[in-house]
Amino acid sequence: MSQSDSNSLNNGVHIQPLAPEHFHQQAKAALADPQLRQNFRGAMDYLKDKRKLAFSDVAEEKHIRNLSEAIRQRCLSKLPDLLEQLESNCINNGIQVHWAEDAIQANQIIADIAQRHNAKEIIKGKSMVSEEIELNHEMAKLGINCLESDMGEYIVQLDGDKPSHIIMPAIHKNKQEVSDTFAAHLDNFTPTIDVDELIQTGRSRLRQKFQDADIGLSGVNFAVAETGTLCLVENEGNGRMCTTVPDVHIAITGIEKVVEFLTDVPPLYSALTRSATGQAITTYFNMITSPRREGELDGPQEVHLVLLDNGRTQAFQDEEMRKTLQCIRCGACMNHCPVYTRIGGHAYGTVYPGPIGKIISPHMMGLEKTKDLVTASSLCGACGEVCPVKIPIPEMLQRLRNEAKNPATAAHPEIKGQASAASKTEMLAMKSFAYAATHPAIYHLGSWSATKVRGLIPSKLGAWTQCRSAPKPASKTLHQLLKASHKKDQS
Amino acid sequence: MSSSREAIFARLRDANPKVKTMETIAYQPWVSNETEVLKTRFIDGLSASHAEVLTTNRHALNETLKTLIIEKQFARIAIGTGGDLHSEIVKAISLVQITHPLNILQFDVDFAQCKSQLFNDIDAGITHCRVGIADTGTLVLWPDNTEPRTLSLIPPAHIALIKRSTIVSNFAELMVTEAWQNKMPTNIVLVSGPSKTADIQQTLAYGAHGPSQLVVILIEDM
Amino acid sequence: MRIYPAKPSKVYFYATCLVDMFDPQAGLDAITLLEQQGIEVIFVEKQTCCGQPAYSSGYDKQAKQVAQSQIDLFPENWPVVVLSGSCGGMMHHHYRRLFKGDSNQAMVDTFCDRVFELTEFLVNVCRASLIDQGDKSVVVMHTSCAARREMNVHLTATQLLEQLDNVEIREQAYESECCGFGGTFAVRHPDISQSMVEDKTQHLCATEATELVSADWGCLLNINGALEYQNKALRGVHLASFLLARTGGQ
Incomplete structure (x- = not known):
């Protein structure tokens, strides 16, 4: 993770730089911050209600999720072909296509473009992939300034902070905290908790920046193979600004974002906006097919598309985990996650927090760094229930838990950090459990013993008893009671 | 970095996924054949998104536009150089200018030459719309040489002219019937209201970076 | 939605390890509720645990061994009524995933199809109708x-x-x-x-x-x-x- 100045949770408790390896401490710190918890609970309640209203017709919800899943699965099943088609159509349209295996290559590509144009200022629309490659940090090393223009991202950047949600980056702050941020970093700002005034402040400060920027950078929501079109979803208009005003536009996205047909876009777009913010449609849907053409008076002279792998091919190579790549980044899994709701996005220490973060980050960073994330779920299934493309997130977590504990098998290639959570004592315990559970006499002797020593079970069982009384076995097991009552036994 | 490209493709091809065929699930978003229903839903959707919708007819368009400009006290307006209703726009402007001072930026030069003016010295931009989408209350803009992309983006107010006969049911139907895949222009933008954000404490605020006002003039032509 | 069978004359009862150890009375009560529906309840004494502790901890292999041993205990084509949604989910849903692609996948799927959670079984299979005799x-x-x-x-x-x-x-x-x-x-x-x-x-x-x-x-x-x-x-x-x-x- 970044060595940048973002090394604290919002509660001001300074710990190590946020990283998934420190998940336990980060989660603990977040749980101890009542303001943070209140901000998240309030925001999640709001987003859940909005989504529910947007899918008030349950039959329609079911239908659109089934369809969205099918479209994403079809597109992924043809991914290499579609990427070739996308590339060739983009090139025909005049869009320059670049391929990056990892963050280093992606940053190098963007740095090369910037340096060729002698660019000093990059204005950015919202792009989680740019967070993934830590673009701002890397460009700063080269003397290139990246400025976030999405309101949430702008607030977060002012504080040297990181987004805590993929759709609403500054969701961890309330309006007072935003005012404090502005007061700390902006000249001539009069503190206010009037949200209109806060937004107008952001607008007016950024307006000149759009004019001055050498390059606009954006993400991509859908890249359409059949036409070589890049689609961007937004409400603020900064995405349009970034992709229209500067002379150069760089779009960066993961290789999985490609769809086959233009007609794949409307259902996915609808599923995305309804799931993310409960909107029937966003204010803007921006479809970019080429740089400025002959005779046109505005728009960028150059458009670049950077396609990033960064672990996605690892997920792709496994039929089950390929479903991870169906994601259209709506954030609904976070909004509905009881863990995310309580600890917020920063505690995960990954770019993508919440349930989707738990299943995509291991492919990007390796299980050795993310093994605590895959266990940080009660497998309650709330995420899978709302996912618009029906990614079985709990099953993906089960799978990753297994990969973290066990060596690779012939059926599945090794993944980054395979078996990194393997533990001999735990394996022995599980083997003993399996032995007992498959040998009833031994198993029932165990249960019987537990009932006999019930009075001896310590009242402190560590983690369990920090907030609960110790469980007490009954005086007799059901097996014993049934034997005693001569219930019919077919064993 | 062609070696990166090849490495990525090698890994993807290596997975050799079983190709899935086209899904049989049909997508049927909201649809209607009733022109009154289409119109109502279109207006309701835009209004719910905080756009103002004025209804007029072709004959009265220049008067409607004139009144709007005067009432909103727009004194500096950017316009394009063409389009079906261009002459009405020009006429409305000349009507306003009889009684009110009005600066006009005709967007007929390279963006670089009018960028500063567009950002700093314009109150409103006027454009045509290619189509309206009733389902979501959406305008489809199809910028071209005569009405560049920034005309509807940079000025703080956007006045959009749309003919009622262009309103279709939904986005999916539109791209199929017009066979968009064969003729994608540089840029298409769907607009459903003025610029907004809820990034601060989920409180909706208008005028984030795009126009804070969207006025839609719906022209009865049926 | 699941399609439910007609009410059978016999069912297997799966008590779950937690009920066995912590609340055996709930097991006895559930059996009585089923018997009140006119169903003969078969309690296979060799049943132990559905294997979920191993499964959710990332030990698929061990979970599978346990799953196989449990499946083998219920050979007759009778419903398996489980006294827990969680263990029911394991046996109805996750067993399928564990055995996906195996030679006995079809057999496992057939078993999974027979697994019902208690309340689901009482309502959708038995159409149970209860008469309240308690106080407010x-x-x-x-x-x-x-x-x-x-x-x-x-x-x-x-x-x-x-x-x-x-x-x-x-x-x-x-x-x-x-x-x-x-x-x-x-x-x-x-x-x-x-x-x-x-x-x-x-x-x-x-x-x-x-x-x-x-x-x-x-x-x-x-x-x-x-x-x-x-x-x-x-x-x-x-x-x-x-x-x-x-x-x-x-």
Whole structure:
């Protein structure tokens, strides 16, 4: 993770730089911050209600999720072909296509473009992939300034902070905290908790920046193979600004974002906006097919598309985990996650927090760094229930838990950090459990013993008893009671 | 970095996924054949998104536009150089200018030459719309040489002219019937209201970076 | 939606390891409820555990061994009625995943098709109709996440409760939210789990219901442990015991 100045949770408790390896401490710190918890609970309640209203017709919800899943699965099943088609159509349209295996290559590509144009200022629309490659940090090393223009991202950047949600980056702050941020970093700002005034402040400060920027950078929501079109979803208009005003536009996205047909876009777009913010449609849907053409008076002279792998091919190579790549980044899994709701996005220490973060980050960073994330779920299934493309997130977590504990098998290639959570004592315990559970006499002797020593079970069982009384076995097991009552036994 | 490209493709091809065929699930978003229903839903959707919708007819368009400009006290307006209703726009402007001072930026030069003016010295931009989408209350803009992309983006107010006969049911139907895949222009933008954000404490605020006002003039032509 | 069979004359009963050890009375009560429906209940004594502890901890191989041993215990084509949505979800849903692509996949799938959660079975197969003989009571129910999302049976427990005329059902805030148990999750991530169960108990107590029921002993272990720790009077009982007591007992 970044060595940048973002090394604290919002509660001001300074710990190590946020990283998934420190998940336990980060989660603990977040749980101890009542303001943070209140901000998240309030925001999640709001987003859940909005989504529910947007899918008030349950039959329609079911239908659109089934369809969205099918479209994403079809597109992924043809991914290499579609990427070739996308590339060739983009090139025909005049869009320059670049391929990056990892963050280093992606940053190098963007740095090369910037340096060729002698660019000093990059204005950015919202792009989680740019967070993934830590673009701002890397460009700063080269003397290139990246400025976030999405309101949430702008607030977060002012504080040297990181987004805590993929759709609403500054969701961890309330309006007072935003005012404090502005007061700390902006000249001539009069503190206010009037949200209109806060937004107008952001607008007016950024307006000149759009004019001055050498390059606009954006993400991509859908890249359409059949036409070589890049689609961007937004409400603020900064995405349009970034992709229209500067002379150069760089779009960066993961290789999985490609769809086959233009007609794949409307259902996915609808599923995305309804799931993310409960909107029937966003204010803007921006479809970019080429740089400025002959005779046109505005728009960028150059458009670049950077396609990033960064672990996605690892997920792709496994039929089950390929479903991870169906994601259209709506954030609904976070909004509905009881863990995310309580600890917020920063505690995960990954770019993508919440349930989707738990299943995509291991492919990007390796299980050795993310093994605590895959266990940080009660497998309650709330995420899978709302996912618009029906990614079985709990099953993906089960799978990753297994990969973290066990060596690779012939059926599945090794993944980054395979078996990194393997533990001999735990394996022995599980083997003993399996032995007992498959040998009833031994198993029932165990249960019987537990009932006999019930009075001896310590009242402190560590983690369990920090907030609960110790469980007490009954005086007799059901097996014993049934034997005693001569219930019919077919064993 | 062609070696990166090849490495990525090698890994993807290596997975050799079983190709899935086209899904049989049909997508049927909201649809209607009733022109009154289409119109109502279109207006309701835009209004719910905080756009103002004025209804007029072709004959009265220049008067409607004139009144709007005067009432909103727009004194500096950017316009394009063409389009079906261009002459009405020009006429409305000349009507306003009889009684009110009005600066006009005709967007007929390279963006670089009018960028500063567009950002700093314009109150409103006027454009045509290619189509309206009733389902979501959406305008489809199809910028071209005569009405560049920034005309509807940079000025703080956007006045959009749309003919009622262009309103279709939904986005999916539109791209199929017009066979968009064969003729994608540089840029298409769907607009459903003025610029907004809820990034601060989920409180909706208008005028984030795009126009804070969207006025839609719906022209009865049926 | 699942398609349900006609009411059978015999069923296998799967008590689950938690009921076996912590609340055997719930097992006896569930058997009585099924017998009251005119069904002969077969309790296979060799049953142990569905294997979920290994499965959710990342030990698929061990979980599979346990799963296979349990499947082998229920050879006849009778429904397997499980006294927990969570174990039911394991046996109805996750066994399929564990054996996917194996030579005996079809056999496993057939077994999984026979697995029903108790309330689901009483409502959708038995069409049970209950007559309340208890005094007026105010009840709040917690439904396990597995029952809700893996078995899709969160409505069946409610339907049974609603048949009881003297029972007023209160709904807690964040009713569908997880109680924070999640098996080993509760001990691997104790602080997060704690925040969840504390919220859950607070929401349950805030209803001022005098009785708490749940059809899952995993959740009850967690929720009751927290309620006892907090010195609250409220304690959860298994829905099977509650239903039997309300309808006149044995």
